[in-house]
Amino acid sequence: MEFTYTPLGTASATPSVYRYPSAHVLNIRGRLFLIDCGEACQIRLRRMGISFLKIDHILISHLHGDHLFGLFGLLSSMAMVGRTSLLNLYGPERLRKTLDFFLEEYGEGVKFQIEFHPLGAMQGPQTILSARNLDIQAFPLRHRIPTYGFLFREHEPELNLRKDLVEKYQLGISEMARLKRGDRVIREDGQCLEPEQFTYRPWEPRSFAYCSDTSVFAELPKWIQGVDLLYHEATFADSEVECARTTFHSTARQAAICARTAGVKRLLIGHFSARYPDLSKLLSEARSEFEAVDIATELTTFEVPLKKY
Numbered sequence: 001m002e003f004t005y006t007p008l009g010t011a012s013a014t015p016s017v018y019r020y021p022s023a024h025v026l027n028i029r030g031r032l033f034l035i036d037c038g039e040a041c042q043i044r045l046r047r048m049g050i051s052f053l054k055i056d057h058i059l060i061s062h063l064h065g066d067h068l069f070g071l072f073g074l075l076s077s078m079a080m081v082g083r084t085s086l087l088n089l090y091g092p093e094r095l096r097k098t099l100d101f102f103l104e105e106y107g108e109g110v111k112f113q114i115e116f117h118p119l120g121a122m123q124g125p126q127t128i129l130s131a132r133n134l135d136i137q138a139f140p141l142r143h144r145i146p147t148y149g150f151l152f153r154e155h156e157p158e159l160n161l162r163k164d165l166v167e168k169y170q171l172g173i174s175e176m177a178r179l180k181r182g183d184r185v186i187r188e189d190g191q192c193l194e195p196e197q198f199t200y201r202p203w204e205p206r207s208f209a210y211c212s213d214t215s216v217f218a219e220l221p222k223w224i225q226g227v228d229l230l231y232h233e234a235t236f237a238d239s240e241v242e243c244a245r246t247t248f249h250s251t252a253r254q255a256a257i258c259a260r261t262a263g264v265k266r267l268l269i270g271h272f273s274a275r276y277p278d279l280s281k282l283l284s285e286a287r288s289e290f291e292a293v294d295i296a297t298e299l300t301t302f303e304v305p306l307k308k309y
């Protein structure tokens with residue numbers, strides 16, 4: 001039942017000696033999702049001991065090179081290590097053209113199918129994947145080119161029956177099934193069994209949101225309301241707020257205000273400008289707005305713990 005997030009790269013624009021370009025891995029119960037694929041992503045995956053063959057979903061937020069230039073190297077390496085299973089690729093529509101070019105020019109050894117899921121114009125969140133135990137939504141961000149954030153949310157778990165009451169009321173199989181579905185049971189003698197009394201939710205569904213690159217805007221906190229873990233870009237410090245505005249990026253403080261407004265449980269900031277080898281200023285500016293914030297330190301695995309009842 002793991003739910004972990006590992007930043008592989010948190011540099012903006014160009015790689016620096018301190019940080020790598022954007023790439024992030026989310027592990028939800030053993031399924032790996034790669035979000036953005038900046039240069040050298042495959043080296044970072046190797047450093048973390050993550051097999052290229054285990055990644056079945058890659059999500060690209062936008063087509064700026066610092067989020068994309070590692071993709072084709074990774075696809076080539078996947079072919080070289082003998083991948084045969086389907087790979088799902090999500091990204092802006094225009095990515096198809098680049099993908100087709102890559103496959104035409106360099107795709108000879110690619111023996112696996114790449115299913116491209118284009119992200120088009122959207123006004124708000126849209127579900128892009130609905131799997132057995134989780135949903136992924138994409139939503140539009142505010143950047144210089146079409147850019148998408150992603151929200152991963154586990155499904156509600158099935159309700160559990162209270163064992164003591166199962167015995168006490170001698171519940172039958174169909175009564176148990178109905179109560180677990182959340183339906184009321186009315187017995188022949190008129191006795192009414194309410195699902196709220198007989199069942200409990202065994203654990204809280206967990207969630208993670210990814211917002212990079214973007215400037216701040218009013219709707220965003222509503223779309224990521226209450227998530228357990230938020231990765232939000234924080235390219236600049238307060239002193240560069242005007243630069244953040246003109247380049248459609250955020251300051252660390254703006255990321256923290258967004259997290260506070262959205263009522264998220266924990267914020268990790270990244271996508272830092274190379275002008276900040278030392279990130280303490282960005283962290284303290286963010287902390288002055290929202291306490292539960294940390295640097296998304298590369299190659300660190302952050303866990304969203306399971307809250308059981």
Ligand SMILES: [Zn+2]
Nearest residue numbers: 012013066213
């Ligand atoms: Zn970027």
Ligand SMILES: [Zn+2]
Nearest residue numbers: 062064143213
């Ligand atoms: Zn960008």
